[in-house]
Amino acid sequence: MPPLAEAAPPLLQATALTRHFPITEGVLLKRRTGAVRAVDGVDLTVHPAETLGIVGESGCGKSTLASLLMALDRPTSGSVVIDGQDPFSLSSRELRTVRRRVQMVLQDPYTSLNPRMTAGQIVGEPFAIHPEAVRKADRGRRVDELLETVGLDPTHRDRYPHQFSGGQRQRLGIARALALGPRLLLCDEPVSALDVSVQAQVLNLLQELRRDLRLACVFISHDLAVVQHLCDRIAVMYLGKIVETGTREQIYTTPRHPYTRALLAAAPVPDPRRRAADDEHLLEGDLPSPASPPSGCRFRTRCPHAREQCLVEPELRTRDGADHPTACHFPITRRNA
Amino acid sequence: MSADTPPLLEVDDLCVEFRTRRGTIRAVNGLSYTLHEGETLALLGESGSGKSVAAQAVMGLLDTPPAHITRGSVRLRGEDLLSMPPEHRRAARGTRVSMIFQDALTALNPVLTVGDQLSEMFRVHRGEGRKAALARAVALMDRVRIPAAARRVHDYPHQFSGGMRQRVMIAMALALDPEVVIADEPTTALDVTVQAQIMRLLKQLQDETRMGLLLITHDLGVVAQAADRITVMYAGRTVESAGAEDLYTRPGHPYTRGLLDSVPRLDRMGKPLVPINGAPPLPSSVPTGCAFHPRCPRAEPRCGREAPPYHTLSTAGHRSACHFAEEVHRAPVG
Amino acid sequence: MTETTRTLEATSGAAEDTASDTTPPPSRQRASLGKDAWFELRRRPTVWAALITLLLMTAMALTPGAFTSLLTEAGDRCDLADSKLGPSAGHPFGFDLQGCDYLAQVIRGTRPSLLAGLAVTAASLLIAVVLGLLCGFYGGRLDALVSRITDIFFGLPFVLGATVILVAFPDHGLGAMILVLTVLGWTTMTRIMRSQVIALADADYVRAARMLGARPVRLMLRHILPNAVTPVIVVAMLNVGAVISGEATLDFLGVGLQYPQVSWGLQLNAAQAFVLDHPHLLLFPALFLSATVLSFILLGDALRDAFDPRLK
Numbered sequence: 001m002p003p004l005a006e007a008a009p010p011l012l013q014a015t016a017l018t019r020h021f022p023i024t025e026g027v028l029l030k031r032r033t034g035a036v037r038a039v040d041g042v043d044l045t046v047h048p049a050e051t052l053g054i055v056g057e058s059g060c061g062k063s064t065l066a067s068l069l070m071a072l073d074r075p076t077s078g079s080v081v082i083d084g085q086d087p088f089s090l091s092s093r094e095l096r097t098v099r100r101r102v103q104m105v106l107q108d109p110y111t112s113l114n115p116r117m118t119a120g121q122i123v124g125e126p127f128a129i130h131p132e133a134v135r136k137a138d139r140g141r142r143v144d145e146l147l148e149t150v151g152l153d154p155t156h157r158d159r160y161p162h163q164f165s166g167g168q169r170q171r172l173g174i175a176r177a178l179a180l181g182p183r184l185l186l187c188d189e190p191v192s193a194l195d196v197s198v199q200a201q202v203l204n205l206l207q208e209l210r211r212d213l214r215l216a217c218v219f220i221s222h223d224l225a226v227v228q229h230l231c232d233r234i235a236v237m238y239l240g241k242i243v244e245t246g247t248r249e250q251i252y253t254t255p256r257h258p259y260t261r262a263l264l265a266a267a268p269v270p271d272p273r274r275r276a277a278d279d280e281h282l283l284e285g286d287l288p289s290p291a292s293p294p295s296g297c298r299f300r301t302r303c304p305h306a307r308e309q310c311l312v313e314p315e316l317r318t319r320d321g322a323d324h325p326t327a328c329h330f331p332i333t334r335r336n337a
Numbered sequence: 338m339s340a341d342t343p344p345l346l347e348v349d350d351l352c353v354e355f356r357t358r359r360g361t362i363r364a365v366n367g368l369s370y371t372l373h374e375g376e377t378l379a380l381l382g383e384s385g386s387g388k389s390v391a392a393q394a395v396m397g398l399l400d401t402p403p404a405h406i407t408r409g410s411v412r413l414r415g416e417d418l419l420s421m422p423p424e425h426r427r428a429a430r431g432t433r434v435s436m437i438f439q440d441a442l443t444a445l446n447p448v449l450t451v452g453d454q455l456s457e458m459f460r461v462h463r464g465e466g467r468k469a470a471l472a473r474a475v476a477l478m479d480r481v482r483i484p485a486a487a488r489r490v491h492d493y494p495h496q497f498s499g500g501m502r503q504r505v506m507i508a509m510a511l512a513l514d515p516e517v518v519i520a521d522e523p524t525t526a527l528d529v530t531v532q533a534q535i536m537r538l539l540k541q542l543q544d545e546t547r548m549g550l551l552l553i554t555h556d557l558g559v560v561a562q563a564a565d566r567i568t569v570m571y572a573g574r575t576v577e578s579a580g581a582e583d584l585y586t587r588p589g590h591p592y593t594r595g596l597l598d599s600v601p602r603l604d605r606m607g608k609p610l611v612p613i614n615g616a617p618p619l620p621s622s623v624p625t626g627c628a629f630h631p632r633c634p635r636a637e638p639r640c641g642r643e644a645p646p647y648h649t650l651s652t653a654g655h656r657s658a659c660h661f662a663e664e665v666h667r668a669p670v671g
Numbered sequence: 672m673t674e675t676t677r678t679l680e681a682t683s684g685a686a687e688d689t690a691s692d693t694t695p696p697p698s699r700q701r702a703s704l705g706k707d708a709w710f711e712l713r714r715r716p717t718v719w720a721a722l723i724t725l726l727l728m729t730a731m732a733l734t735p736g737a738f739t740s741l742l743t744e745a746g747d748r749c750d751l752a753d754s755k756l757g758p759s760a761g762h763p764f765g766f767d768l769q770g771c772d773y774l775a776q777v778i779r780g781t782r783p784s785l786l787a788g789l790a791v792t793a794a795s796l797l798i799a800v801v802l803g804l805l806c807g808f809y810g811g812r813l814d815a816l817v818s819r820i821t822d823i824f825f826g827l828p829f830v831l832g833a834t835v836i837l838v839a840f841p842d843h844g845l846g847a848m849i850l851v852l853t854v855l856g857w858t859t860m861t862r863i864m865r866s867q868v869i870a871l872a873d874a875d876y877v878r879a880a881r882m883l884g885a886r887p888v889r890l891m892l893r894h895i896l897p898n899a900v901t902p903v904i905v906v907a908m909l910n911v912g913a914v915i916s917g918e919a920t921l922d923f924l925g926v927g928l929q930y931p932q933v934s935w936g937l938q939l940n941a942a943q944a945f946v947l948d949h950p951h952l953l954l955f956p957a958l959f960l961s962a963t964v965l966s967f968i969l970l971g972d973a974l975r976d977a978f979d980p981r982l983k
Contacts, residue, residue, distance in 0.1 A: 057528035057529065057530065058528055070882060072878065072881060072882065092886075095884070096884035099882065099883060099884040100884070103882060103883070104879070104882050106875050106878065106879055107875075108875060111874060111875040111876065112875035112876055112878075112879050113876055113879075114876040114880075114893075114894050114897075114898070115898065116897045116898060117893075125880065125883065125885075125893075126883050128889075129880075129883050129884050129885045129886075129889065130883075130884065165615075165616035166616065167616055168616070173879070176879065176883070180883070195383040195384055195555070195616065195617055196383055196555055196556075196557065196596060196599070196600065197383060197592075197595060197596055197599060197612075197613040197616075197617060197632075198612075198613075198616055198617075199599065199600070199612075200598075200599035200600070200601075200610040200611070200612035200613070201612040201613075201614075203601065203610055203612075204609075204610055204612055222528065222529065223601075224529070224603060225558075225600070225601040225602055225603050226601050228601065228603060228606055229601035229606075229607075229610070248606070249606075252603065252606060262530055263529060263530065264603065265533070266529045266530045266532065266533035267529050267558065267603055268529075268532075268533075268536075268556070268558030268559050268561065268562040269558060269561065269562070269602065269603055269604050270557040270558045270560070270561045270585065270597065270600055270602060271561055271585055271602075271604060272561045272562075272564075272581040272582045272585050273582060273585075273586070274561075274604060275561075275562055282530070282533050282534065282537065283530045283533075283534070284534070286498040286499070286500045286501065286531060287498075287528070358714075359710075
């Protein structure tokens, strides 16, 4: 991380963030019988104009984490600080002003736009909610500008979502998120619902916006290649915990956690000359249920290097002086790789 | 494969229409491919390209009406499936051609145990007794590497994880030793680590049985890792077909080239993406001439008028439906 | 030209469903729902028949005088000498007990029936929308309370409940009828509305609006209501028919409207003693009643089919 970014106060910070969903039994008298530990003690920091990628498979808690970071859901414990403020201790009025600074792009462009509102209404809704943001007389022009920013034709502002293609709908969602001039954009799988040939358009748009508007981004995805393409720094999640964080180069060229290495080995490279020959890094078995995660290291049931020591939960910490924390007792080093 | 033995599965100029009250939609409009024994052929296409409809047409799973096969042939070892009497066709389903679906949770019956569903195949098609059929089911589950098969055979589909359910689906598809297995997006619903397991399993099973595998997917990565040959579909039509390495290193169609340039790749970190403009057409409004011309970077006026014929390119078996196939093929991949 | 484009657009949804490759876009169908539904409705002869019947009935309810003077000779005159006479020239429906022209009387009976049907449905719809929105959106104790009350009212037997309440009102007027039918009829729509709202409160676009800082009123009125109300409207349509026949039932049983008011139910009640000798007394009000109820039900059914993407 460049020292400059270190100096600026973080835009978004999560500390020991935890969200457990209670499992109840019984119809009338609900008894609590357990909890799904969707997010379990996550620490992360996003600095201004930085892009953080969060990678993980389904069930790792990344979507719950997104809801917590955006203050759409309350954590069971731990804290979120957005631009120096704790959203959960704010009044609803104060929270609304905080919302102007962080916005979100949702995964599915087919469900994230109200089918009964026109493109102009959808993109202009932020101004209706925050009338103080833009004067009424200027709103129409601002909506047109936003549509142009995301590569849509402003003359289409009276069209309904179903009259747009998937990629265009996602652009509408991005325009809506940008309307209030946020400093941070959280993107939850923004291209996974799109056709392959359209994904690149949206990825390039996000990259341009990030650069031109100096936006900080949190980019959540299951797709390693997509995250790699956009992010400066990457956190790998497994069963509600971050198991490794590092710069893009660190994660992709010298992964230290066996799970990260397995993810990289399993991702199919679109080149027939580079068929995955190294079956040794492929994982066996499935993801354990987050309702009853393994004791100790959560990855130990699938880890090829698991030993007795792994019954004790490893901390996410740096080793050997490199700024590349892993939660593993036996991180991969160049020697044992 | 000598020249006089017919190929395992040969689809030629297949056209499928949906006739609804509101008009006719050409979902598949000239699809051709050949699948040989022990070979994996990938049918690569985006949503709306007609790849799933084409698979259902081959399986005989389409309902008429609204679906009508208007042209073309589907030959299994030289025998035309489309002109077969319906009873023969039904008998071939499962025993000679079978299918793996994307979503195992909806493709399996939730109220029957996995063992019931697997053993039913042997009881119906082979007339085996309950005990023998169940033993076969366990053996089958072993074959698809489901741990503790003898115990799990009595579980219901929802008690299996996504990856294990997909293994059950594969077991069902392979139960009667079919010659051709059609896998329709078999790993799309799965996570990468599980996807890798399933693709590896399919490869191992193929080596054991010499089955022909038709892999239908939109995932360029999965195709590159698994396919021997590839047929690319766009708007219901085959636009290019080639051997896997040939297609990825020297694509002969601008659409294929566009796809390859637009996916982010782990092996090309930081390289800018070159997107394809626009969106794939809806099956109800396919552009005239070459269906890809509105999105094509090198389209000329005639592309909007004339549907390009297939050009055979330098390498054996590499065909492309583009007026400029030779040029595109010659250009280096960046 | 525009017509064909629209047809093509409308068909695209169906095609995508059958050719469901990766993710069939469900909302593409949802969004064009209104247009699509009208397209679907226009081509059904039953819809046209029902619409024409209802237009006619509405006109009769609004201006009964115009119809009576047009269709009968001296329709306002009653002569006991004509009592229960069968159909004749100039008096196609014959005469009723009091010797009034029966066609004129049946036409006059349209107003209370239609009024009751529409007023009760409108009131129930209002209750359903308000309660459904609040309970579905906020959940918690309010929802639990309203749900239990809904269960209780849902469990009340209609005829018995109505009789008990109506006996408490001495005048049994149309106002009381509307009140009683509303009290006994709001539950179904409220339940449907509530479940719709619960499903939509988690919709992605509602989440997006929350993210923007939208207040609950905006979420409910702008995002949830317009998308939740369609199935409730369909049920409301079916409900009009049910209310009209319910009102007639209560009149017939003698706990509803009372003579000298005019309604189909009362006419049926009066006819019951003379059915065998003078069947026309039963036939004509029953015909009008059935035609109206059936029209509303057909329309509701057609609406439901048109709006239900699964039936496409």
